[in-house]
Structure formats: C-alpha cells, structure tokens
Amino acid sequence: MGLSQTTQGIPMRQAGFETFEHGADIGVRGFGPSLEEAFAQGAKAVFELIYGDLEAGAEVQELTVEAEGYDLESLFVVWLNALLTQADIHGLALSSFEVSIDGFSLIARARGEDRRIDPDSVGVEVKGATYSQVAVFKEGGLWTAQCVVDV
Secondary structure, three states, X not given: OOEEEEEOOEEEEOOEEEEEEEOOEEEEEEEEOOHHHHHHHHHHHHHHHHHOOOOHHHOOEEEEEEEEOOOHHHHHHHHHHHHHHHHHHHOEEXXXXXXXXXXXXXXXXXXXXXXXXXXXXXXXXXXXXXXXOOEEEEEXXXXXXXXXXXX
16 A cells, blocks of 8 residues: 555555454455545455455456445445455456446446355455445545445
C-alpha cells in the first residue's frame, strides 16, 4: 500500500488495502483516490485473505460482475458478495478489478486464475461480506470502503 503526504501527522494512503481485527471475524478496508479504486482494493483484500498473495500476471479468465445497492455502503457489501459467489461458481482466484460506479450501481471486470479452494491450502475461508462496520467515505481526497467479512 503506497504512502504519500501526511494530514495532521497521519500518513495518507494513495491506493491499497488492509485488514482490521473484529472479534471472530475480519474487517477489510480498501483505499484509493477514486471510489472505484477503493472498491477494487477492498475486493483485493478479500481475495488475499482467501488465497494469500495473488499475482496479477496469472490472470487467465475474466468475469463481468454487476451489483446494485440503495447507498454506497450496501453497494460495497453486495459487490463483495457478488464477487465471492462468482469466484466460487467459476473456481477462480480473482486478483484484479476494473470497477465503474454510476450512482448506486456497479459494473466491473474481474480477472483471475483457475483455482478451486483447497481446504488444506486456503488462507481464511471468507463466507461473505456483512454490514458490520460498513462505511464508504471520502476524507482528504482519499476514498475508503470497508466492512467486516464473516470467516
């Protein structure tokens, strides 16, 4: 995750993702200079939890994923759950995302490699995105999208 300027002594991230502790579950957070980048980085956080460090160069298949919400927070949760569902159906470890958002609708291209989940090699089994601690906001020119995933 890239660091750049600081705001009141706190480093500002340009684009990236991280996880955060949440009881028995795990929070995911994506950052970016655009809303679309924050959503894409949030998706990367989910798939890195499942598969570990995924190489973007290993992309062999592409999916189109659509999602709709009633606000940005619901759109983020629906987006992550749609990705998890499509990845499971197609047996893909998704690693890159091109997201387009119009209002509370999203269409994206997700790319990844064929990889069925092997219970012995999986990092963390992510069952789904939840509305717990969901937030989508812009602060200091940087978008953040976050929620807790059920593991």
